[in-house]
Amino acid sequence: MAAVSASARAHLLHHSVFRGVLTLLLGVVFGFGFWSAAPVEAGEKILRVLAWPGYADADVVKAFEQRYQVKVEVTLVDSDEALWAQMHAKDAQSFDVLAANTAEIRRYTQANLLAPLDLASLPNTKKQLPRFQALDAIEGLTSAGKVYAIPFTYSSMGLIYDRKQIPVAPRSMRELWNPQYRGKVLDFNSAQHNFSFTALALGYPHPFDLDAAQMRAIAHKLVELRRNLLTYYTLPEEATAFFIQHKVALMFGNYGTQQVELLRRAGADVGYVIPDEGVLAWLDCWSMTRAATDRPLALAWINYMLEPGVSALLTQRQGLANTLTAPVENRGGAHIVWIGPVEDTQRREELWARIVSGDRSERF
Known part of the structure; x- marks a missing residue:
């Protein structure tokens, strides 16, 4: 697809045919997706x-609303960048709880955007698998002896x-x-994940700590990847629509097993592979904002998310996978690389913006 510009791809992305397929996938096949909360009554929590x-x-x-007699307003995001933007938007509503991966949790904690959690108010954490109860052993969840996710x-x-x-x-x-x-x-x-998975593909040992020469080499490689692309996607349902409509052969599965499930339910015959050079992996967590x-209601939400029925x-x-039951599928000795904080978030995003806009390789 070398001759197709980024603007053309963006236009393709918003064509009505895809909106129709995406709406079908969201509203009919899967039974979930975007929805609007009912009007909030005066004085309602x-x-x-x-x-x-x-x-x-x-x-x-x-079910949570009925149990606690409150109204819940859900805002969905489709990238780490979108999540960060929502938390920093001018005149934006104040969010109470958020879900983010461990690398982003550290970033939010350092930016003083999160409040420490009272584990005594989260009894369902005792139902989690032992490795997820060992919070100090998971990078990014604690700071100065306090738990933030x-x-x-x-x-x-x-x-x-x-x-x-x-x-x-x-x-x-x-x-x-x-x-x-x-x-x-x-x-x-996504700037962050593309640079990191390409680093693994090129054999760089530290995919989250790249030097200037490695960043340039990866930028060239990602420009080269444009030749093979149908387009970029953000949401898993969007990727499913593209995959089926255009008979896609291969996809970087940012959402992993979630995308495999969506595709198979939509009738696609797909396989899932962890590459020999290793694979990025994310661990998403719930946090409470400052x-x-x-705060008791925010903690009640986090505890509710860990109930066996909700996790199931x-x-x-x-x-x-959820954190209460062991996954059925065991990938044995696969080389899993849990995503971590990157060397320069802004630099990656600046380069990525140039890559997706169609900038030529020799300009990097």
Whole structure:
């Protein structure tokens, strides 16, 4: 797709045909997605939640509202960048709780945006698997002896492929650059993850701590990847629509097993691979913001998210692992690289903006 500009891809992204497919996937096939809260009555307590698709489905929210006699307003995001922007938007509503990965949790904690959590108010944490109760052992969750986040769900970020077009499972993330798949590749629109997974593909040992020469080499590689792309995606449902409508062969699965579940429910025959060079993985957690107006209510939400029934729904509907039960699928000795804070967030985002806008390789 070398001849297709970024603006053309963006236009393609918003074509009505995709809106129709995406609406079908969201509203009919999967039974969840974007929804609007009912009008808030005067004096009614409100909990404002900032989360990812599938984390706060309408029926799950309704049960919480009825139990605590409150109104919950859910705002969904489709990238770490969008999450950060929501928390920094001028005149934005104050969010009470948010879901973010461990690297972002550290960033938010350092920016003094989160409030420490009272574990005594979170009894359901005792139902979590032992490795998720060992909060000090998970990088980014604690600071100065205080806990700022509770693990909720996790997934690797591997390769998703069409079994009909690729009968033999690909072994490396470098297959995304295979000219055989020109125009049949999907990539997630994120500066942080693209630089990190490309670093792994190129054999760099520290994908979150890149020097200037490595950043340039990766930028060139990501410009080269544009030749193979159908487009970039943000939401998992959006990727599903593109995958089916355009018979995509290969995709970087930012949402991992959640995307595999969506695709299979939509009738796609897909496989999922953790590349030989290793795979990025994320652990998403719930946190309470410093702006939370009703902290006991915010803590009640986090505790509610860890109830066995709610966690089970996350796995059943989204195909994502939860922190209360061991996953059925065991990937053995796969090289998992948990995402961490990067060397220069702003630099990555600046380079990524140039890459997706169509800037030429020789300009980097």
